[in-house]
């Protein structure tokens with residue numbers, strides 16, 4: 402029963418409470434804030450030498466093209482690493498974060514990433530952020546959906562079979578043009594080997610270490 406007296410019969414309740422950054426520390430300072438502490442591609446605030454990372458930092462979001470809070474552990478770790486390197490004078494650019502969720506409901510794995518929510522609201526996509534969606538439901542417990550904008554992936558959902566989520570994430574965070582492989586994006590047989598020519602053609606989107614690791618993993 403909710404506070405206003407509505408009763409919803411159900412077997413299970415899942416509570417999503419969201420995250421509010423604690424901004425007390427910077428309240429009376431010159432540091433730019435919005436929903437969080439706004440930082441640039443170096444995880445630096447508008448005040449030189451002052452950095453922010455983690456749930457409190459409103460940092461560049463790869464997919465949205467603006468600063469956003471993606472309150473996730475891996476984002477906090479990466480932003481902390483980038484901020485620390487820049488504090489030490491080793492100029493290092495933060496690629497940006499994106500929304501990701503990976504969860505297992507009983508035996509059912511679910512992954513969503515990027516702008517994968519159509520409803521309006523802080524997590525949802527706004528008008529014009531998708532221009533194409535593709536979906537497939539090959540069986541009762543398997544569902545796949547990919548959201549595209551200008552021939553790049555801006556979000557995806559996988560339920561039941563999540564084996565290609567890592568590959569879609571690579572394509573999405575590198576903003577690779579997938580116009581020639583659209584029909585394969587929903588296929589469970591999508592593989593790194595298949596994507597190799599596209600990755601090699603876009604070598605400049607990967608740093609040297611990432612590129613070598615990808616090549617080694619397919620024996621090139």
Ligand SMILES: Cc1cc2nc3c(=O)[nH]c(=O)nc-3n(C[C@H](O)[C@H](O)[C@H](O)COP(=O)(O)OP(=O)(O)OC[C@H]3O[C@@H](n4cnc5c(N)ncnc54)[C@H](O)[C@@H]3O)c2cc1C
Nearest residue numbers: 423425426454455456457458471472473474475476477478
């Ligand atoms: C219920 C829950 C489940 C989550 N599940 C996942 C998950 O499955 N996967 C995932 O990737 N992420 C998950 N997260 C998010 C993840 O925990 C956060 O993204 C991560 O902890 C952020 O790290 P942080 O260091 O930025 O902030 P925090 O871990 O919140 O650490 C900030 C610290 O700063 C302290 N602090 C605040 N103000 C001050 C001050 N003025 N002076 C001194 N100290 C201060 C706080 O007490 C706190 O200890 C979850 C979060 C919650 C709440």
